[in-house]
Amino acid sequence: MQRSSEGYSSAPVRPDAGLRAGEDSALETLVACDSPHGRIEILRDPSTGATTYVQSGEYQSACDRDGISLTGYIHGLFSLLRQSKARSLLMIGCAGGTLATMLAREGCALTIADIDPLSFALARAYFGLPPSVRCHAIDGRAYVAAGSDAFDGIVLDAYCGDRIPVHLLTADFFRAVRARLRADGVFLVNIYVRDASEGDTRRIARTLGDVWDEVRLLDRRGESNRNAIAVAGSVAGLGAPTLRMAPAQDAQRIAAELAAMRYQPLGL
Numbered sequence: 001m002q003r004s005s006e007g008y009s010s011a012p013v014r015p016d017a018g019l020r021a022g023e024d025s026a027l028e029t030l031v032a033c034d035s036p037h038g039r040i041e042i043l044r045d046p047s048t049g050a051t052t053y054v055q056s057g058e059y060q061s062a063c064d065r066d067g068i069s070l071t072g073y074i075h076g077l078f079s080l081l082r083q084s085k086a087r088s089l090l091m092i093g094c095a096g097g098t099l100a101t102m103l104a105r106e107g108c109a110l111t112i113a114d115i116d117p118l119s120f121a122l123a124r125a126y127f128g129l130p131p132s133v134r135c136h137a138i139d140g141r142a143y144v145a146a147g148s149d150a151f152d153g154i155v156l157d158a159y160c161g162d163r164i165p166v167h168l169l170t171a172d173f174f175r176a177v178r179a180r181l182r183a184d185g186v187f188l189v190n191i192y193v194r195d196a197s198e199g200d201t202r203r204i205a206r207t208l209g210d211v212w213d214e215v216r217l218l219d220r221r222g223e224s225n226r227n228a229i230a231v232a233g234s235v236a237g238l239g240a241p242t243l244r245m246a247p248a249q250d251a252q253r254i255a256a257e258l259a260a261m262r263y264q265p266l267g268l
Contacts, residue, residue, distance in 0.1 A: 026045070026242050031122065039057075050064055076241040080238055083238050086185070087109060090159045092154070097253065101129050125191055153188065157189075178212065190229060193225075196223060215230065218261045
């Protein structure tokens with residue numbers, strides 16, 4: 001079992017999100033440092049102002065010059081959460097913190113739990129994470145188990161390399177998450193899939209189905225290097241995600257990625 005001491009960050013993203021493919025040599029390196037959880041680099045494209053967070057060689061976050069994400073799945077999560085009317089939210093996993101930044105601009109109350117405090121400092125310095133977002137340097141499971149305040153929504157986007165730590169995927173953890181949600185709350189899980197298979201999507205959805213009656217899965221089946229989103233809780237009325245906060249660049253690509261996502265039949 002992967003333990004929190006190994007470190008986690010947000011899911012891997014497309015290496016060209018925010019970066020112009022083939023022009024990495026023109027990027028500015030703003031930060032290059034070692035943390036207990038892997039080497040971190042913050043890169044900026046001087047021609048656009050786009051900034052990217054790289055940890056242990058994996059591209060984790062990307063935003064435009066105004067702090068708006070350049071990653072399709074972040075906009076998918078954002079759209080679903082705005083549909084749900086959630087106002088108080090817990091994010092498990094930080095990296096650049098772009099989802100929290102976008103939601104804070106909509107007036108939401110945000111809390112982030114991540115075991116690497118350096119990610120909070122970098123998110124605030126380079127990705128626009130506002131001071132209003134409460135940050136706790138703690139493993140997500142420990143944070144969920146220790147508290148009692150309830151949230152409208154909880155997002156799991158914590159990764160060790162390209163995998164969600166397994167202690168954050170158990171039915172016991174999901175039951176602890178449900179205990180921290182309000183009765184009409186929603187739980188969203190970002191699932192990275194490296195190849196064209198279904199990866200862990202259905203296994204995670206089945207485990208969610210052991211805890212919640214309503215579980216849905218959004219995916220772009222058949223594509224490689226993609227992100228699926230599993231949703232549980234009060235999710236029956238959620239529609240397909242759309243682009244609600246357009247970035248200064250790549251808006252057309254992101255909108256196309258969202259349009260390609262479909263709710264998959266589960267038969268749980």
